Amino acid sequence: MRRIRRVSLVDIILLAIRVVVAIGVVIGTYATLSAGKLTWEQWRDLLIFGVAQGSVYALIALGYTLVYGVLLMINFAHGDVFMFGGMTAFFVADALGSSGFLDANPIVGMAIVLVVAMVSSAAVAILLERIAYRPLRRAPRLVPLITAIGASLFISNSVRGLYGEQVKAYPQLKILVGKFEIFGVGILKTHVVVIVSALVIMAALYWFVEKTRTGRAMRAISEDKDTAALMGINVDRTISITFAVGGMLAGAAGVLYAIVFNQVHWFMGFLPGIKAFTAAVLGGIGNIIGAMLGGLTLGVLESIGPNLLLSGLGVPSPNQLRDVVAFSVLVLVLIFRPYGILGRPENR
Amino acid sequence: MRGSASQLRRAISLGLITGAVMLYLVAVGIVLAFSARNTITGVVTLGRLMLAAPPLAAGYVVARRGTDLAPRLVAGLLLGAVSGVIVAAALLFASAVDIRHILVRISPPLLAFLAFDQDASIGALLNLALAAALGLIGAVAAVVPSRVRRPAITGVIGVVVISMLEPFLRPRLTDFKLEGVSRFLFTHKGLSIASAIVVFAIFAVGSVAWPRVRARYRARVAAADPGTQATIRGVTLLLLIVFLLALPQIAGSFLSQVLVFVGLYTLLALGLNIVVGYAGLLDLGYVAFYAVGSYLTALLTSPISSLGVGLPFWVALPIVILGAAVTGLFIGAPVLRLRGDYLAIVTLGFGEIARLLFLSDALKPWFGGTQGILGVPPLFGVAKVSVPILGWQLTGPTLTYYPLLFFCVIAAIVATRLKYSRIGRAWNAMREDEDVAQATGVNVTNYKLLAFALGASVGCLGGAVFATHLASVFPGTFNILVSITVLSIIILGGMGSIPGVVVGALALIGLPELLREFAEFKLLVYGGVLVLMMLLRPEGLLPDRVRQQELHEADEEEEPGADGGALTPAEQG
Amino acid sequence: MQKLLRWSALLAVLLLVLAACTSQGASPSQSAAASSAPPDAAAICAADAFHCVEVAPGDPIRIASALAITGDVAFLGNDSNFGIDVAIADRGQLLGHDVEIVHEDAGCGDAASGQTAAQAIVADTTIVGVIGTTCSRTAVPAMPVLAAAGLVMISPSNTAPSLTNPDKDDFGGPFYFRTAYNDNVQGAAVAKYACEELKVTTAATVHDGSPYAEQLQQVFADKFKELCNGTVSHQEAVNVGDTDFHPVLTTIAADKPQLLFYPIFSPEGPLLTKQTADVAGLENTILFGADGLKDGAFIAAAGQFAADKGMYFSGPDLNFGDKYTNDFLPKYYALSGTTTPLAPYHAHAYDAANILMDAIAAVAVTDADGNLQIPRDAIREYVHNLKDYPGLTGTLTCNENGDCGSSEVSIAQLKPDSTGALVYTEVWTTRSAS
Structure with a gap:
């Protein structure tokens, strides 16, 4: 008797939430579409913008998910590793840009910038692991999470102190100005670059984790650290490599972010970091394809959600509430699927 | 012989790290900022001390090992010299090449400071010599017996702390007609040489005498009969109460303001402690309850809010707490089935949702959007209260302090009672292993909801006090940093430990307020402290017994020595 | 004689x-x-x-600043602090004493930090006056505290109209002054320029959830409807930290407004500016920013695009003359280490600090022991009665509610100077119009 009543209290609240959301979504969408303020082309553009923004989230989320997949810890400082790569590479990009090298040899120039970003991000990630995370590997789960939050504050504020708090403008690449025509649809070149890179990097990471020796070692550690060590896997080294790879991904994401948005600053790791974290959880944290899917879902939701659901209801400034829409969807997804879209229950 | 060779190698590598740390401190700007504060006027500034700390500490560390005197001292000297070479080289480089467009803090004043206002090459030599000397001093500290080292270190710390407190001590001493003391202690933002010696001596002697006095006192209390012991406890409690009540009068208006924020965060941390510390549910969106409490209070009490009812605070309070508990249930219900990291991100999302809704144009007619709600009346409806017999004039922070203290005490008592009750044990079981708890008949769903509702109520109470103290609410206050700060307080103090919460709030809220001039570096230091704390003392400063045992269990599996050394001392207390 | x-x-x-x-x-x-x-x-x-502050011979005269020197608008507070530092260095000694500035952090987003900064200042009874705050919101809880101690506060960058409107609940009171102008002036000037000079009849606005931007766009929208019978099709909002503004721009583009006014800051401002190019329907929309975008960061990130687009910027009339360009700015750059100003309020801070120091110089008296005595309420009275003060930002006169700023607004565009570098070039001012 008690048991039945207990379940129904929670279920009533959940049911109420579901009903309210469902009614809101239906009415909002209907009202928006029947008002017909936006054309089909504008909806299509919104979708593309969402996919591009989502790709940036996905790139960062890949690093989150990689570390989580191996260590089952949330590297809250990953967003700041991403920021550090973008900021450090700025000085190289700026020097190359002002000397004219970047416009003369855009491919080589960007490759140099990319390498600098990846190396510096990887260096920070490795240091972070060595100094802050390694001694805590056996501590309760909350401990490394707090460490990571502290490290996040420390890195971002160090960069602020070292490089200054001003927003820094990346040189714009002339070859990336304008749009590509793909199937008769104009898409910004920068957006094409970031979407394609995200897919390529995701595929490469998937291959790395699934097919290489190191990847196998990572998966073994993820299953059981101690057994993996007994099987002759060098746990410390593999975890360092995991962080290095995660850092390189973050550095690459930093440069791609700079290409799309043309500016970097010390605070830029925070919000994208949280969004990427959300994306990774949405897709099922620890799952590489899930991270990509989560990132894209989040990007599209942010782009289309407020316009589709809220503007029809006459809500003023719907775009101000884009994060409300995004986080609400996260909550709803997790109510129905507690381990994310592609995630599986933890084995603990 | 081989031992000393490896010690020298260690000295060199540690010296390199030390040099890098020194360069970091310089480049991040913190050294120059702190050089504005005199520790001993005309002799040494806080910035100079900060730069001296790494070689001193590293010299101590490197010389701690080994048996022979000479190699240990040489190691310290070598380490200092290596770090000095790095700083000197960097100084020469930065003087020759302008790298200010990358590292913005490497300004001419900084270089002049680093070179002791000399030519760069002379400055480089001075740095080298100074660092080597500091490394040696560190090594000497490691070599001398601890009965010499401990008083010396305590004395130095005393000098630094007293000089740091100068901006607060000086006005307070003046207010208490102790200008003579103030004149003797402080000359232009620092201690004089004479007063530094006196302060050093007092602290050094104190560090020797205090343990003996304490031990004798404890022995006598232990020897006394139970009746006397009870009396002693009663008197101690009474003295504590009197002290807490008189504190704002001793502290003055600014320190009372700091105390109000310490109290506010203590209250929040007590609430979050129920959710995280007791029930083991990681909530990163605790700020949502703080915001709900503030806004509900403002809506109900402010005569110019959208409701416009202008209820007195004490009438509104039950409604606020009820509203909070309902909010806790509504946030708690959807996330009940989530565990660990999923719970963390969802609660973080709720925190952001709350902030954005209060900020939004969409709900502006109710919550005022970005312009917030003004005109929240003070707690007792009047801005000033006179205490008849003592002649105190309570206003602003000195007035808010008392109800806040009352709420904190109530929350602490409730939390303590809960902890040792049936509910507390159920939470304990749930935190250790949810599935097992469920299997043994613990109603996990109800206990989780209860934790959320209780945590929410306490958080809202904090919000209510905050709104009245500030006389207004604005959405910008309620950002994610609040959640992180409250969580850090619990972690720093020790999860599940109530005295720990107070210590955590004092350290993380009180201390930064005392160093307000350097607020720029607050978050930097704060992040560093969190990391170091987790590495060196994860159970917190004043740990909860049970929690400490949990951490020890995890430790025993590992080989001793890795970080076990840091975990020991707290048990003695 | x-x-x-x-x-x-x-x-x-x-x-x-x-x-x-x-x-x-x-x-x-x-x-x-x-x-x-x-x-x-x-x-x-x-x-x-409020009696006197006593300064012993050899001790410095101490003033405080309560600005935002941490957080995401730290550049605003630092900009003002450099202005104050230049003013103090220019002054050298005041009545035979050094002037010392205590930098407090009043923050921006969190009103509580404004109150705490005020408490910290009040607790130090050697402080004579305050320059602050950066953000209007932090001034509201700070003022009662400062006023109770008899300390004058002069703000270089508060623009919320209600702070100097005695009918409002957040009126600053008798101890509050500002050298910045108030949003009513700027919002009206932009509306006037939009309809009279640019001849537009439809407009949209975007704010970033900061009280400043929200209020300024509201004043603009009201004046635009009132003065020129215009239509405001959208009043949208974005969030600080957003990077993708295409959705909000698409919403706005549905009505093809002739003008888009967005008084926001970097880094959101330059991003939004450049992303207008990607959205169909905004090709002919005139872009209009405010003083939050008149800084080096904007020029570097979106300057060329804005120049090509003919974007307009409203802001304080920064034509401060030769002293500003040839004397003040080099000293400012020496302190900041930059080649462009961090934000546009340094000159206002310079004036605020100078007004405060003038007030001290005017009212201070030396007592029999050779101590300097500075009567607090007399400072308020001096500033209150300030007339035709020749400041860097113009000729300043304080009105009875604390508004001291020159109410001249300029409209600028980005144009290349003689070296080819883009600079904000004034195209219209309220001065020339009236």
């Missing part, structure tokens, strides 16, 4: 002081202004509603 003048001035002062002593209501500040050595400092201090 000079001697005679001095003696007669002294005599006049003595008489005035005597008068002040007998009739307590009289103002001591006028009397003290004329000389530095009246013998009756004690009487002046006793008569002052």
Whole structure:
């Protein structure tokens, strides 16, 4: 008797939430579409913008998910590793840009910038692991999470102190100005670059984790650290490599972010970091394809959600509430699927 | 012989790290900022001390090992010299090449400071010599017996702390007609040489005498009969109460303001402690309850809010707490089935949702959007209260302090009672292993909801006090940093430990307020402290017994020595 | 001759002081202004509603700043602090004392930090006056605290109209002054320029959830409807930290407004500016930013695009003349280490600091022991009565509610200067229009 009543209290609240959301979504969408303020082309553009923004989230989320997949810890400082790569590479990009090298040899120039970003991000990630995370590997789960939050504050504020708090403008690449025509649809070149890179990097990471020796070692550690060590896997080294790879991904994401948005600053790791974290959880944290899917879902939701659901209801400034829409969807997804879209229950 | 060779190698590598740390401190700007504060006027500034700390500490560390005197001292000297070479080289480089467009803090004043206002090459030599000397001093500290080292270190710390407190001590001493003391202690933002010696001596002697006095006192209390012991406890409690009540009068208006924020965060941390510390549910969106409490209070009490009812605070309070508990249930219900990291991100999302809704144009007619709600009346409806017999004039922070203290005490008592009750044990079981708890008949769903509702109520109470103290609410206050700060307080103090919460709030809220001039570096230091704390003392400063045992269990599996050394001392207390 | 003048001035002062002593209501500040050595400092201090700050010989005169020096708008506070530092360095010594500035952090988003900064300042009884705050919101809870201690606060960058409107609940009170102009002035000027000069009839606005941007766009929208019978199709909002503004721009583009006014800051401002190019329907929309975008960061990130687009910027009339360009700016750059100003309020901060130091110089008296006595309420009165002060930002006169700023607004565009670098070039000012 008690048991039945207990379940129904929670279920009533959940049911109420579901009903309210469902009614809101239906009415909002209907009202928006029947008002017909936006054309089909504008909806299509919104979708593309969402996919591009989502790709940036996905790139960062890949690093989150990689570390989580191996260590089952949330590297809250990953967003700041991403920021550090973008900021450090700025000085190289700026020097190359002002000397004219970047416009003369855009491919080589960007490759140099990319390498600098990846190396510096990887260096920070490795240091972070060595100094802050390694001694805590056996501590309760909350401990490394707090460490990571502290490290996040420390890195971002160090960069602020070292490089200054001003927003820094990346040189714009002339070859990336304008749009590509793909199937008769104009898409910004920068957006094409970031979407394609995200897919390529995701595929490469998937291959790395699934097919290489190191990847196998990572998966073994993820299953059981101690057994993996007994099987002759060098746990410390593999975890360092995991962080290095995660850092390189973050550095690459930093440069791609700079290409799309043309500016970097010390605070830029925070919000994208949280969004990427959300994306990774949405897709099922620890799952590489899930991270990509989560990132894209989040990007599209942010782009289309407020316009589709809220503007029809006459809500003023719907775009101000884009994060409300995004986080609400996260909550709803997790109510129905507690381990994310592609995630599986933890084995603990 | 081989031992000393490896010690020298260690000295060199540690010296390199030390040099890098020194360069970091310089480049991040913190050294120059702190050089504005005199520790001993005309002799040494806080910035100079900060730069001296790494070689001193590293010299101590490197010389701690080994048996022979000479190699240990040489190691310290070598380490200092290596770090000095790095700083000197960097100084020469930065003087020759302008790298200010990358590292913005490497300004001419900084270089002049680093070179002791000399030519760069002379400055480089001075740095080298100074660092080597500091490394040696560190090594000497490691070599001398601890009965010499401990008083010396305590004395130095005393000098630094007293000089740091100068901006607060000086006005307070003046207010208490102790200008003579103030004149003797402080000359232009620092201690004089004479007063530094006196302060050093007092602290050094104190560090020797205090343990003996304490031990004798404890022995006598232990020897006394139970009746006397009870009396002693009663008197101690009474003295504590009197002290807490008189504190704002001793502290003055600014320190009372700091105390109000310490109290506010203590209250929040007590609430979050129920959710995280007791029930083991990681909530990163605790700020949502703080915001709900503030806004509900403002809506109900402010005569110019959208409701416009202008209820007195004490009438509104039950409604606020009820509203909070309902909010806790509504946030708690959807996330009940989530565990660990999923719970963390969802609660973080709720925190952001709350902030954005209060900020939004969409709900502006109710919550005022970005312009917030003004005109929240003070707690007792009047801005000033006179205490008849003592002649105190309570206003602003000195007035808010008392109800806040009352709420904190109530929350602490409730939390303590809960902890040792049936509910507390159920939470304990749930935190250790949810599935097992469920299997043994613990109603996990109800206990989780209860934790959320209780945590929410306490958080809202904090919000209510905050709104009245500030006389207004604005959405910008309620950002994610609040959640992180409250969580850090619990972690720093020790999860599940109530005295720990107070210590955590004092350290993380009180201390930064005392160093307000350097607020720029607050978050930097704060992040560093969190990391170091987790590495060196994860159970917190004043740990909860049970929690400490949990951490020890995890430790025993590992080989001793890795970080076990840091975990020991707290048990003695 | 000079001697005679001095003696007669002294005599006049003595008489005035005597008068002040007998009739307590009289103002001591006028009397003290004329000389530095009246013998009756004690009487002046006793008569002052908030008594005196005593500065012993050799001690510095201390003032405080309460600005946002941490957080995401730290550049605004640092910009103002550099302005104050230049003012103090220019002054050298004041009445034979050094001037020392205590930098407090009043933050921006969190009103509580404004209150705490005020408490910290009030607790230090050697502080004579305050320059602050950066953000209007933090001034609201700070003012009651400062006023209770008799400390004047002059803000270089508060623009919320209600702070100097005695009918509002967040009125700053008698101790509050500002050298910045108020949003009503800027919003009206932009609306006026939009309809009279640009001849537009439809507009949209975007704000970033900061009280400043929200209020400014609201004033603009109201004035635009009122002055020129225009239509405001959208009043949208974005969040600080957003990077993708295409969705909000798409919403706005549905009505193809002729003008888009977005008084937001970097880094969101440059991103939004450049992303207008990607959204169909905004090709012919005139872009209009405000002073939050008049900084080096914007030029570097979106300057060329904005110049090509002919984007407009409203802001304080920064044509401060030769002294500003040739004397002030080099000193500012030496401190900041940058080649462009961090934000546009440094000159206002310079003026605010100078007004405060002038007030101190005017009202301070030396007592029998050689200590400097600075009556607090007299400072307020001096600033309150300030007239035709030749500041860097213009000729300043304080009105009865605390508005001291020159109310001249300029509209600028980005144009290349002689070296080819883009600079904000004034195209219209309220001065030239009226």
